[in-house]
Amino acid sequence: MTLLALLVFSVLALWKLPLSLLPEAEVPQLVIKTSLPNAAPAEMEQNVLRPIRSAMLTLANLKEIESTAETQTGTIKLYFAHGAPMQLAYLEANEKLDRLMSALPRQMERPQIIKLNVADIPVARIQVVPRHKQSLAEVSELAEKVLRKRLEQLEGVSLVDLNGTRQRALVVEPDYKALRAYGLTIANITAAIQANNQELGALSVKDGHYRYYLKLNAKLKSPADIAQLTVLTPAGHIIPISRLAQVQEGEVQPTGYHIFNNQEAVVIAVHKQMQAQMTEMMPALYAIADEFRQDYPQLDFEVTQDQSLLLQESIGNLQGSLLWGGLFAFIVLFCFSGNVRVPLLVGLSLPISLLLSFLVFQLFGISVNIISLSGLALGLGMLIDNAIIVTNRIGQKRAAGVPLLDSCVEGTREMMAPLTSSVLTTLAVFVPLVFLNGLSGALFYDQAVAVAAILATSLAVSFLLLPLLYRLLFKNLTTIPAEDSRLYLHILTLYRRLHHQAMRRHKLHLFLLLLLLPLSLLLYRLIPLQGLPYLDKHDAVINLNWNEQLEVQENKNRTTALLESLDAIALQSEGEIGTKQFLLQESNNTTQEAQLYILFKDAAQKQQGLALLQQKIKERYPLAVVQATDAPNAFDRLFNDERPLSELRWRGTSGSQPIPAESLQALTYKASLLSQQNNLGAQPGKGTLQETVYNVSIRQDRLAAYNINYNEVIGQLRSLFGNVTVTDLKDFSTIIPVKLQESEQALANRLATAFASSTSGKEYSLDQLVELRYSTSYQSITADKYGIYHSLLLPDAVPAAPIVSTIKEDALQQGLQVNIAGKFLEDQENLQQLLYVLLLSVVLLYFILSAQFESLLQPVIVLLTLPLGIAGSLLLLYLAGQSLNIMSAIGMVVMLGVMVNDAILKIDNINRLRKQMPLKSAVAKAGEESLKPILMTSITTILALLPILFASGLGADLQRPLVLSVIGGLTVGTASATFFVPLLYTALYSKRRSIQQPVAA
Template sequence: MVGFLIKRPIAVLMTFLGLLALGLVAGRLLPVSLVPDIDIPRISVRVEAPAYSARELESAVMDRLRMHLMQVNKLVELKSEARDGSGLISLEFDYGTNVDLAYIEVNEQVDKAVASLPRDMSRPAVIKASASDIPVFYLDVSLRPGGQPEAAGRHGEQAFLELSNFVDEIIRRRLEQIPQVAMADMSGRSFAEIVVTPRTELLQSIGLLPEAIENTIRAANLSLGNIILRDKQFQYHVRAGGQLVNAGDIAGLYLNHRGRLWQLGELCHIETRVREAEGMVLSQNRRAISLAIIKQGDARMQDLKTELHQMVSLFENDYPHLQFSITRDQTKLLDLTLANLGQTLVVGALLAFLVMFLFLRDPRAPWIIMVAVPAALIISLLFFFMAGMSVNIISISGLILCIGMMIDNSIIVIDNITRYRKQGKPLYEACVTGTNEVFTPLLSSVLTTCSVFIPLVFLSGLAGALFFDQAMAVSIGLLVSLAIAITLIPVLYYAIYSKKTVTARGLLARLNPIDYERLYTRGFHFVMRRQWVVWGVFVLLAALLPLMLAVMEKERMPQMQRQATLVWIDWNENIHVEENLKRIDELLQQLGDLVEQSAVQAGRQQFLLESLHNNTRQQSLVYLLAASEKELAAIEDLTRTFVGRRYPRAILQFREEGNLFDQVFGDRQPPLELRLRPLQNFGSELALRLQQTIDTLQQALPHLHFDPVPLQQNLLLEADLQLMALHQVDMGSLQRSLSRIFNENQVITLMDSRAFVPVKVGSRQGDLHQMLQTTTVTSRQGVEVPLQLLVSRSRGADLPVITAGLEGEYFPLALEIQARQLNHTTQTIQQQMQQSRWFEAGFSGSLFARQVLVKELLVIAIVALLLLFFILAAQFESLTLPFIVLLEVPLAMAGALAMLMLFGVSLNIMSMIGLVVMAGIIINDSILKIDTINRLRAGGMSLLRALYTAGHYRLKPILMTSITTIFALLPILFISGLGGDLQKPLALVVIGGLGLGTFVSLYFIPVFYYYLYRTKKKGR
């Protein structure tokens, strides 16, 4: 086939030019994102029940939902959180579960549970998650200082209400018209309500009950629905006129009392005002409305960024009184990451080409490779497009990993052709013979490298999804480069060298003064005469390997440099949203210029998606961006000091969820989560028992920090049923009177042109004791009974959030411990629980997941080695030769782990994957060397002579392939950003393994081969 292609160079070149054109077009069409677009196997169920407390919601709703949702297939983890007025159930499934089918099944179970839920609550909402559902930007909209009245005071509240409606109706809709935007999730807006406050003195003087006003408003809100009237051959839709729309319509209603008509405006004070906020958003210390921009799954991130910035520019021109701020911009991270990786790709390739110039000592051969490698990269993009992949940090890193191996394939073909030309063969015959000779070992090398990725499909969780793109990128790149090396390289070589002879003299020959062939000969003679040294080093490194594995720190993902953090604060006090914001403002003032950008989500948020945090009124989530990692550390220290000194009861957490990668693949659990399950119903004493248990654990484990139990102080109003029966007051009348006191007595809901507006009949706010004294309840006989006679007041405390799982209700405690402390910590806690007998201890956390992951990776490594053995045995037609090659793997692993320890890098997913990949790369040189030895021995050469000659034949390719691969990865060690931090462990492993593995291929493999075949030699 090679000869056929050499005789048709124009056809070959036109074919590759066509593929290059298709690759360039495909590259422009490929989606660009930070991480692969995958279905995250998580589904959440959100419950809204404003009238229920956390404890009532847990017993009446959440517990029943859990009973049904436990029956969903492939469910791994279920966690529910009940808060006052809302609840959230998070379900996590096995990776590989069809999320669409799971979504249908969860909805079916919710439908089954609805019949047993309270009738006054809406159906729970089921939300499916994917990587594209994570916000790419946050666009914060606020009133510009000096433009219109700011959000302070009654007038400012009205201005912010108008801003809320404007953002919802205009800004959000225009953003969602951008093709790349899937939705704009919104939070921080305010809503209107109409409050009817009866004039109590006037009503008492004329003997009118508040219930009469409520009935008048209900009766006036007439809606006939869809009524059709037929009149002979015509028909008409009947609509009711005079429907209520605003506060003025309510004030104009008439009420007939004892023969006199009263307007409600005379009897009540009626106003439209802003509903009390349960949560707010601050942007750069100003109240704002936050829009979370969710991109379409197949959209290019850069296109979205361009369109959004153009739209924001239009907004700023059209609405100069508004201020628009883009925060938590993931595209900046993507741009920086891809730019760094692209720069690494170019620098690595240039270093590799420089090495080729020095080794080949020929100014023409490296230019062949300089054409072949970019062609392989561009054509790989075509196959990316055909495979439905995207350009992200994982796939780009895969291309960087295989660029050195792409160069290796080309080097081996060129070097083999050059060797035959030096032996005096004609150019055509040298091209054909040299290419055909290395095709089988090259194919075996590519298959062995690709085969190590096959066992990664058994990696559970999202880590398996993370490396699918990397495995595909490496496999596609290597197969394309193999095709180019076998088809395009000999054609270009023949075309370039057809008029000139090979020369090794000149400037390039003088630039490389190192006589590596002479050095290799000395080393070969040394190891063959002192073979005990080789075996001694082998035993030493093999013994050190398990020791290094045992002492190395293990974690799930590598440590990454951060410039931003999310600070979650639970003030652990009964404070309202305004006080929450005041404390956050104090914190931001304390941090000062250290913070380049800030965004605050205080209290409950209105985002629809589960991935956006849902807090209570006393909790806040603060996004802080610093100029560098050093300043971020100073920010975290200042925050701990300020909160600990000013608000010692507060609970503080720093979350590394500032980017898409962290949110998709980061640990969602602390290293160890202690789950305290009550063994009996403690009732109101639950919080006290919990705190006593935590205090006991703190004494038993003084080196750990246990957060105090978060408490929510409640005011309990208990009805006196005996007095209610005596005065003939029913519970409904008592409840309505209490609702009027707290302005929660909603009568009807009006629909204006913008939104639904609730109408409430309440009373003027004042001191609770005074309101209880002045408020009366109407008995069934029409007698006014003072409210304070019928209720008693007391105070209590309960948990603000009630957490439960598959095992039932529990209280979670996050513990920051190291892996070596796990057994001692869990045993101590179990002993304390057995002594108290109040709670049962359960354990969860990322440390257990890491243990499972390490076991899985060890199994994967064993399977990968077995696959390598099978491929090598098939190639060599021998069951013994593969062992010679595989003996190189533990030695290279020792070099890789030594490199990790030298740079202080932990053993994580990336480094473990690097070990598996390195095992596939490192044996390629040995495969080619053993294949050459076998051919020489088959030609009649003696064993020692074959070992020596094959070593010289393959010396230059082995050195060049190893050095070019190392140089291609070397720039990764010096770049910053997410891509560099993610790939550094893998690069270190491959560099360390290749460095030692090259030495093993040159000197150890001949010794191993000699020991295996020396008996046959003696027999001859």
């Protein structure tokens, strides 16, 4: 009844466990966004970003700080260690910023600190595309006032964000010739419009016993209302605005576009609440999209970038792998057992142990995610291991003639010590990894808890439930059934022959096996090192910077032309061109930048499409800077870093000033040549790009000579070049701005045809009053905790030491410094830390085994099997073209845990049998007794993981290196436990006396 109660609680726990893509973890990053009107990048860096960086350097757990100063805006990114308490970091950063505000420019608004989380990535996007060339302003109004409200009512939705919207406006296009003829300026028109668009506010008048509120009926509502307004000329004539300017309905000049499949559209990004279940929210989202299609047939609605597909595919594949693994293990049991009852017995323990492990999940607060499910898949082989060993030992007792009840009791009691020890040794390998810092610890915690849960439950089931079930299944049999199948008997015969041959010349064979130990060191040098494994994705994000002073319309034309070239192979494309309107965005795009999202059919077409796109950009727009990355998802938000793999950074000795452009160009040019010669794929960093700007100088001498007010000239320049809002027409929730139309004339003509008036009323053209000069400056100024730097990015490569030395020598000759940065430094640190923890695990393992065997020598036999298993893992990784990364290293840990169990079982049997017979007989007998559980454990573990190699999705891609490590290591490890342990044991103890001489018959 106790078991039934636990199973009921386990089912309830499984029902309530949250389903998520990844373990709950905070994104270890803060973003500070600043803005300062009319500030150049140098001013933004000097007056705003540098003081903030200095203040933030003392934040706890801060690893890196990066800032980018651009025209009028600045961004600071703070990178923290994984596992850092981000809520405290957020509060502390705000406190430091509040104390710093008095030292920042007074005219700037308070900087905004953004705490990133997984919910910042929208769960899906809804594309709203006009079918029959409807006005995008009307579509935008529908999206903002209707669609957004309906989406916000869905349960689980936290934010509905829009981009690509247009705003209706009344456009006033001045007739400069008419204005000059009447002696008027643009200021006269704007003053007339503003004067007639006033509101009285809360005014009231008393009339006897009554009081009435006053309402002004002179409010403007249409282009005709503005056109009929009048202006008084200096000559005293009253002229309607219709004779001075053309007023018509239009749109606010966009600074950015959104395109979907090369059509202008409005995109609605839907964000979910942190606690919301994506599997429940997404069906409702698709249902409301269908309602939109029915309600608004003149528009197309398409749901794109659905993050739930990634969750369903990843979780579904791992669940399928778990089921297939269990089925394969069941088949292996049938193949090795001589009767049906034993496989059924072990098969019953499989679902029971799995269900009980979910109860442990509930107790530890672990969700069902790709990490915890992979831990269950890994523990599947170990789970069956305990059941196989116990049932095998009970069967051996029965075969020796021991009664059924005594066989169940004695067989289980004899296996308690070695199995408990094997679980403890496995945990000794696993538990230290939970305390890893950074990405390794974040990834491993859920997996370690899952493995520990399944080991603990399988041990309890093997000791408490299996003997009971064994007795119930076999109590009515009058004869003892065969324990071994014909297949296993053939394998046993082959093993006896091989064992006999190996023991005949045990020293030679042992020497040959020991020669394999250095193989792991050789393979370690051949396999590339990497932080995370390569994840096969079919979509990509391309960040484009044209590196030219483009109008946003030209940016759009270029972008759509590029996307048209990919129509044959791209399934779907989106583009954010120019500035974005999203509330949640970490970076500020300019009108010369574009961000593209492209979905391909498969990875091969993705590679082909990206290569074609980069080739066309290089041919048509050689100045453009292109950066292609995988499309972001929740996993990338948690674990990926947008920083390049490596980066060369030049800076002055003080780091307080940018490097002169001429010096930097010479250095980066030579470094780029070295990059091309070595296929490193270098790209200029943001702080290296330059742009052409106009320097405007107002001739103060002429203003004084002509008696012209300075503000008069500034106002005329704003009218010519700025996006001037005259006033806003308000009608409840609708606001329609009245804009001055910017002139389309050439720059020189604009200045020649625009005039400023002196105090005496005489007019002078602006080209007499201002001077314009071309100059070049840095588009952005990048800095870190050491100061300003200029960089060359190497997204997928690390430069060799000779290349770095050459670049450093060139920089030193000009009095500059060069350092190398990037993700690869952190990757190496993580792997190095993993090696240290593994060393600690080995030490713990030695002490546990010494206590179990009561020997200081026998644990060495177990530990010497580990390099053989590592060599097998590295060999399969090398043959499969994989890297040595965090996941493959974790796979080695799992593999070593299984190998240790096999070696412990073999040595424990030998020690037990040496009390009854001579050494060689004990070794041979122990080998035969241990062969079946060792083979079945290894085969079931390998087959349980094999489906992951053929699965797809993020979960499978992430676990594939881990699975290869386990399979390669177990293949070699099984052979080592079968032959290496007996050979080494015999070599060490052949000249010693037995533990206890056998009693003479």
